[in-house]
Amino acid sequence: MNEPVYETALGASSLDKITLLGQDLAHDVMGKVGFGELSFWLATQRRPTPGETRVFEAVLAALADHGFTPTAIVTRLTYLSAPDSIQGALAAGLLGGGSRFLGVTEDCGRFLHEVLASAGDLPTDDAGWDALALETVRAKRKAREFIPGLGHHVHKQGDPRTPRLLEIAAEEGLVGPHLALFTAIGRVHPQVLGKTLPLNGAGVCGAALADLGLPLELLRGFALLARTAGLIGQLAEELRHPVGNDIFLAVDLNNRPVEPDPYTP
Amino acid sequence: MNEPVYETALGASSLDKITLLGQDLAHDVMGKVGFGELSFWLATQRRPTPGETRVFEAVLAALADHGFTPTAIVTRLTYLSAPDSIQGALAAGLLGGGSRFLGVTEDCGRFLHEVLASAGDLPTDDAGWDALALETVRAKRKAREFIPGLGHHVHKQGDPRTPRLLEIAAEEGLVGPHLALFTAIGRVHPQVLGKTLPLNGAGVCGAALADLGLPLELLRGFALLARTAGLIGQLAEELRHPVGNDIFLAVDLNNRPVEPDPYTP
Amino acid sequence: MNEPVYETALGASSLDKITLLGQDLAHDVMGKVGFGELSFWLATQRRPTPGETRVFEAVLAALADHGFTPTAIVTRLTYLSAPDSIQGALAAGLLGGGSRFLGVTEDCGRFLHEVLASAGDLPTDDAGWDALALETVRAKRKAREFIPGLGHHVHKQGDPRTPRLLEIAAEEGLVGPHLALFTAIGRVHPQVLGKTLPLNGAGVCGAALADLGLPLELLRGFALLARTAGLIGQLAEELRHPVGNDIFLAVDLNNRPVEPDPYTP
Amino acid sequence: MNEPVYETALGASSLDKITLLGQDLAHDVMGKVGFGELSFWLATQRRPTPGETRVFEAVLAALADHGFTPTAIVTRLTYLSAPDSIQGALAAGLLGGGSRFLGVTEDCGRFLHEVLASAGDLPTDDAGWDALALETVRAKRKAREFIPGLGHHVHKQGDPRTPRLLEIAAEEGLVGPHLALFTAIGRVHPQVLGKTLPLNGAGVCGAALADLGLPLELLRGFALLARTAGLIGQLAEELRHPVGNDIFLAVDLNNRPVEPDPYTP
Secondary structure, eight states: OOOOEEEEOOOEEETTTEEETTIIIIIIITTTHHHHHHHHHHHSSSOHHHHHHHHHHHHHHHHHHOOHHHHHHHHHHHHHOOOOOTHHHHHHHHTTSSSTTTHHHHHHHHHHHHHTSSSSSSSSSHHHHHEEEEEEHHHHHTTTTTTTTBBBBOOOOOOTHHHHHHHHHHTTTEEEEEEHHHHHHHHHHHHSSSSOOOOOOOHHHHHHEEEEEEGGGHHHHHHHHHHHHHHHHHHHHHHHOOOEEEEEHHHHEEEEEEEOOOOOO | OOOOOOOEEEEETTTEEEETTTEEEEITTTTTTTTHHHHHHHHHHOOOOOOHHHHHHHHHHHHSOOOOOOHHHHHHHHHOOTTTHHHHHHHHHHOOOOOTHHHHHHHHHHHHHHHHHSSSOOOOOEEEEEHHHHHHHHHHHHHHHOOBBOOOOOOOOOTHHHHHHHHHHHHTTTHHHHHHHHHHHHHHHHHHHHHHOOHHHHHHHHHHHHHHTTGGGGHHHHHHHHHHHHHHHHHHHHHHSOOOHHHHHHHHEEEEEEOOOOOOO | OOOOOESSSSSSETEEEEEEEEIIIIIITTTOOOOHHHHHHHSSOOOOOOOHHHHHHHHHHSSSOSSHHHHHHHHHHHHHHHHHHHHHHHHHHTTTOOOTHHHHHHHHHHHHHHHHHHHHOOOSSSSHHHHHHHHHHHHHTTTTOOOBBBSSSTTTTTOEEEEEEEHHHHHTTTHHHHHHHHHHHHHHHHHHHOOOBBBBBBHHHHHHHTTTOOGGGGHHHHHHHHHHHHHHHHHHHHHHHHOOHHHHHHHHHTTEOOOOOOOOO | OOOOOOOSSOEEEEEHHHHEEEEEIIIIIISOOOOOHHHHHHHSSOOOOOOHHHHHHHHHHHOOOOSSSSHHHHHHHHHHOOOOHHHHHHHHHHTTTTTTTTTHHHHHHHHHHHHHHHOOOSSSHHHHHHHHHHHHHHHHHTTTTOOEEEOSSSOOOOOOOHHHHHHHHTTTTTTHHHHHHHHHHHHHHHHHHHHHHBBOOOHHHHHHHTTTTGGGHHHHHHHHHHHHHHHHHHHHHHHOOOOOHHHHHHHHHTTTEEEOOOOOO
C-alpha cells in the first residue's frame, strides 16, 4: 500500500512558520481577525465580509445561553461529579445539542432550503413569497407535520430575537431567500392554521445561517459553538455561585422507590 | 424541604423579553457585541474593553486549529463512524483537550500565577523580573520539573505566536505580571538550563489570559472554545474532502495480531 | 408548584439498606447475579432465565471488540491527548457508536421488527418464513434500499458469528421470529439480488436481542455496553504497549497543506 | 518513514475467522464466556478463574446504579434534549465518572497499593495488619488528609456492601493484602480519629479490584463499565416512565435572574 497523504487547508506548521487557512497565523490572523470572523472562515474556507460577520455574530449571541436548559444543567452536574475535567463537563453539555433543544436551527435551515430547492424560479416580491409560503404551510398541514421554527413555549406573542435579526440582516443587505421565505411563513400561516404562532429565534437563526451560505450539514455545529461560550459562562458561574449540588439533592431527596415494572415489547 | 431557587445572571426569559448578563439580548447584544467579546463577558460577567477583546481574540486565533492533532483526528473518525451526530463528533474531539495537548495553556497560566502569588511585592523593572525568573527557573530545575510553556517540538528556534501576542498585548497596554514573568523566563532560562528553549504559543496564551483576569480554573475552557471553532472547520473539510476513512484504513490494514500478554501488577 | 417526586425501580438507599430493582443489593444481587444477567435485568426490570442470559452474553461477546475500529482508535488517541481522564477516553470512543459502525445491530433489529409487525399472522414453517423473506427482500430491492445485516466487507463468504449465535439460540430454545426471518432472508435473497451475501454478525446480534424481548430503542445501547468492555481492553493494552502516538504521527507527518477551497452551497 | 505496524492481542479478523484475545471468537468465546469474565479477560489479557469472576461481578453489581446520582440525571436530561443519540446520552453520563462520585473506587485501590508498596514485608496476621493500618491512619491524620473509602453520607452505621464483598472474597479465597489492610483500617481508625466511620462500598470495591490484580490505572474504568449497564437501565426506565422533563422544569421554573457579579481574580 502506498503511504497515504492527508490534505488540509487548515492549520499547518514548519520550523519557523504557522499557517491557518493559507494565512500567516501570527502576522495575518492574530490581532487582525475576530473570533466570530475566524469561525466563519474556518467553516467555509472563505473570509466573510464585515456584514456577514455581524449577522453571524448576532446569531451566535442569540444562541449562546438560554439559562437553565438541559445542556446547562448537565454541564453543572458533570462538573459537580467530575471537577477534574473541564473538557468533560463541556462535552457532556454539548451532547444535549441534539434534535430537540438545539436542533431547531438546523432543522429550520434545512427545511427552508428544501422548499427553495424544489421551488424552481424564486419569487421576486412579497406577494410571490407569500404564495410560496402558503403552498408550503398547506403541504405541511396536510402531512400533519410541524413547521420548524414556528411556535415558542414562552414567547407566545413573538420572540424578540426574530425581528431584531431580520433588522440586522436588512441593515447588512443580507436578507436572502431563506429569510424571505421564513418571514412570509410568519405572515401567511394564520390563514391555514387558524392561529398566529411566533417565528422563533432558533428558526430565524437557521434561516440567517443558510442565507450566509454556511454548510447546511453544520448548522447545528454553529449552535454548538455559541453554546460552548455559554457553557463556559455556566461553569464560571457554578465555580463562584454553585447550584449543581442543590439541583442534585432536589432530585435525589425527592426520589421514591417503586416496584420494578417488567418490560414487554 | 423548602423549594430551592436557582440564581443566575446569564440567560433569562419572560413572555416578551430575553435578557443575557442583565442586558436586553435582542437590542443590546445582538448586532452590537462580537462573539469573542461576548465569550469573555459570559466568563467574567463584565464587559471587556476593546483592547481586552483584541488580545483575547488573538489568543483564540492562536489556539483554534493546529492541523491533524489527536483532537482533529478524533472528530473526523467519530464523524466517520457516527455521521448522525455532529454534537458527538465535536464532543469527542474536545475530550482530547486534556493535560497533554491543550493543557499547557492552563498549566502555564496557573504556574505563573502561583509564582506571582508567593513573590510578595512584584518587580517594577526588567532587572527585577529577571531576578524573579531566575529564582523560579532554578527552583524548577532543582525539583527536576519542566517549566510549563517552555520548549516546542517543532518550533525549536522560536514559536512565531509568542512575539506576536506580546506585541499585541503591548499595543493594547495589557502586558501584566504574568506576561512579564513569562518573558523574563525566556530571557534568563539559558543561564540555568544551559540551552535556549522557545517560549511556546500555548504558554504565552496562558500568560495573556491570566493577565486579562480570566478565571484560572477555566483557562483550559478558552482553549476548548477556540478548538470548537477549529473542529467545526475540520468537520466542514471532512464533509467535502474526507480523509477519515483513509486514516482508519491506514491503521486497520496495518494491524498485526499478537499473542496476549497477561498482565501482572 | 407541588414539589415533584421522581419514581425509580432502580437503585435506592436508606440508612442500613441498599436496594436495586427491588432486591437487597448486598444479599440478593452481589455474589449471586452475573454482570450480563444484571445488565439484562436493569434494562428490562425482569430477571432473565439462564438461557436468555447465555444468548445475551454471546451477543455481548460478539460485539465487544473488533480491533482497530474508529472507536478503538479514538479512545487511544483521546487517552494520548488527555491521560488525566479515563472517562473522557471511554466516552469519546462510545461517541463513535452511531449509525455506521455499531448501528447495524439496532437497524437490523428494528427492521425485522417492522416487517413482523406489519406481517399479520406469522409463519409456522420454513416455507412460510421464506415467503415472507422473499416479499421483504423484493420490497427493499424495489425501494433501492439495503437490507440491514446483509453483507460484510471482510467476511464475504460468511461471518462465523452468525451460525454460532443461531446455534446457541437454538440450544436455549430462543430462536424467535426475528431470527427466523433473518435466517430466511439469508436463504432467499440470492433469488432476488442475483448474488449471495453473508448475514453479518452485527445483524444477527440485533435479531437475537429483539427475540430476547429487549427494548428496540436501546439495541444500540447493548452494543455500546459490549464496546465499553472492549474499549477498557484497548486502554489497558495502550497503557502497556502504546500505539496511539504512532497513529497520531503517521497522520500528522503525512499531512500536506493545500490552498483553501471556498465553500459554495 | 517506514510504514508503521500496530500490534494488538484483542480483536482481529480474516476472511473466515475472527479472533479475540487469541481465541476463536465464535467457537471458544461466544456461548462459553460470560460478560463479566470477558471484561476481566479483555483488561488483563488473562482468563480469570471462576472465583475471580465472582468477586469481579460482585463489584460490578455494587457499582452499577445508585439511583438519581448526577450521572443518572445527566443521562436522562441528555436523552431528553437529544433523543436521536443514545450514545451521546450514555457518554454524557459517563463523563460524570470523575474524582468525586465514581472516583473513590480508584482512589482507594491506589492508596492501599501505595501503602503496601512502601511497607516492606507484609504482615502475616491481624495484629500485624492492625499495626500497619494504625501507622497509615496516623500518617494521614497528621497530613490532614482523608482516607479514601472511609465514611459515607447515608450509610453512617455501616455500608451493607462492605461485609458482603469481604464475605464473597473470603469464600473464594481472594482476600489479598489490599482487602486485609482496608479491613484493618476499619478496625483501628477509631483509636486515631476518635469516631467510628464506615468502610464504604466504593472503597471496598477498589480494594477488591486491586487484590484481583487489575490495573490500578483502570480501576475507575471498571466503575464506568458497571455504570454503563446502570445508565442503560436509567434510559430504559426514562423511555417508559420519563422524569427528565420534570427535572428540567423543576430547575428552570425555579430560576431567579440576578444581576451580574463581575469577576476579579
